Amino acid sequence: MSGIFITFEGADGCGKTTQIKLLDEYLRGKGYKTLLTREPGAKGLGTKLREILLNYHGEVSPTCESFLFLADRAQHIDCIIKPALEKGVIVLCDRHTDSTVAYQGYGRGLDLDEIYHLNKIATNGLKPDLTILLDVDLKTSQTRVGKEKDRMESAGIEFFERVRKGFLEIAKQEPERVKVINSGETINNIHSKIVKLIQNKIECNKFLI
Numbered sequence: 001m002s003g004i005f006i007t008f009e010g011a012d013g014c015g016k017t018t019q020i021k022l023l024d025e026y027l028r029g030k031g032y033k034t035l036l037t038r039e040p041g042a043k044g045l046g047t048k049l050r051e052i053l054l055n056y057h058g059e060v061s062p063t064c065e066s067f068l069f070l071a072d073r074a075q076h077i078d079c080i081i082k083p084a085l086e087k088g089v090i091v092l093c094d095r096h097t098d099s100t101v102a103y104q105g106y107g108r109g110l111d112l113d114e115i116y117h118l119n120k121i122a123t124n125g126l127k128p129d130l131t132i133l134l135d136v137d138l139k140t141s142q143t144r145v146g147k148e149k150d151r152m153e154s155a156g157i158e159f160f161e162r163v164r165k166g167f168l169e170i171a172k173q174e175p176e177r178v179k180v181i182n183s184g185e186t187i188n189n190i191h192s193k194i195v196k197l198i199q200n201k202i203e204c205n206k207f208l209i
Contacts, residue, residue, distance in 0.1 A: 003084060003087065006092050009178075010167060010183065011138075011163050016134050023191070023198065035090070037094070039095045049068055066118070069104065070121075073122040097123060098133075098178070100115055130201045138164065
């Protein structure tokens with residue numbers, strides 16, 4: 001038996017953390033075994049890497065930033081995600097490979113082919129079964145983030161315009177995996193749409209508890 005790997009993506013302030021928690025509660029209520037995790041910053045080594053990535057106040061080169069995210073991902077896949085999937089768990093991950101493509105590729109301007117190649121190495125070829133992309137206009141997302149911003153959230157308007165464009169381009173390239181949801185709607189409406197997508201994925205995968 002193998003589990004299902006579901007990721008949530010989107011720019012900061014899109015509401016994915018709220019929605020992933022609601023989905024986790026819903027699935028647990030239905031009797032499914034779930035693992036709620038995140039990148040960067042899964043338990044163990046990931047928490048140390050997250051602290052560096054989000055709160056280091058010195059200069060960080062785009063290439064160094066990218067490799068730190070990839071290091072966190074490799075540890076996360078090997079030590080947390082794969083073991084859970086092998087046990088038949090539904091893994092819900094807050095950010096994954098698409099964030100590196102959108103932020104470091106489209107946002108920072110690093111070579112996209114190289115990022116895709118390095119992502120493949122870091123994940124050993126494992127890809128999400130389904131990705132929920134919560135899309136929202138830049139003004140709304142910036143308002144939701146608020147005044148207290150970490151290092152990544154403080155990047156600037158033009159950067160986040162490129163990031164949003166990157167996410168939407170990923171969805172355009174992989175429409176079967178990446179499903180775009182307008183996160184400007186109400187929390188309940190968004191949750192209902194996500195549940196429908198998840199139910200379809202579970203049925204298609206013939207997933208059994």
